[in-house]
Amino acid sequence: MKKIECYIQPYDLDTVAEALAVEGVVGMSVAEVKGFGVQRGFVRGENVKPGEFRFHPKMKVEMVVLEKDVERIIAAIQASLKSKQIGEGKIFVLPVADAVRTRTGERGRDAIM
Ligand SMILES: Nc1ncnc2c1ncn2[C@@H]1O[C@H](COP(=O)(O)OP(=O)(O)OP(=O)(O)O)[C@@H](O)[C@H]1O
Ligand SMILES: [Mg+2]
Structure with a gap:
């Protein structure tokens, strides 16, 4: 199991969520965050x-x-983001040690499917 963590523009959330649902993703969490990437939140050309x-x-x-x-989901996220402007988004892939469905005690892939 892997965790795909992606940071996107708020206005892209619906498009991305719909694309992920089409890919058959069975669970997702979203949170409002604040962040910056390599431009440190400035547009190109500014004197930082x-x-x-x-x-x-x-x-x-x-x-x-x-x-x-994983690769299919990454491709779907990328395809749903079309601005190709700086700050568009970033995807991280992390290892996941285990999962538990608390209701049944199922573990691992049984807990997420
Ligand atoms: N190394 C990082 N660690 C944690 N979060 C990050 C990291 N890089 C980017 N993020 C998050 O992802 C968001 C989008 O990043 P962003 O698209 O600006 O990446 P970038 O590498 O600067 O690419 P680009 O040059 O296209 O802007 C950031 O605002 C931040 O919330
Ligand atoms: Mg950036």
Whole structure:
């Protein structure tokens, strides 16, 4: 199992969530966060002093999926984001040690399917 964690523009949330639902993702959590990437929240061309940064509102979308589905889901997220502007988004893939469905005690892939 892997966790796909992606940071996107808030206005892209519905498009991304719909694309993920089409891919058959069975669970997802979203949170409003603030963040910055390599431009440290500034647009290109601005004179950024060392150590300066600006937070911008982002949505964090996370889902635990089977390893075999990771590349397909990444491709679906990328395809649903079309701005190709800086700050568009970033995806991280993390290992997941285990999962538990509390109601039944199912573990691992049984708990997420
Ligand atoms: N290394 C990181 N660790 C944690 N969160 C990050 C990291 N990089 C980016 N993020 C989150 O992802 C959001 C989107 O990042 P962003 O798309 O700006 O990445 P980037 O690498 O700067 O690419 P680009 O050059 O296209 O802007 C950030 O606002 C932040 O919330
Ligand atoms: Mg950036």
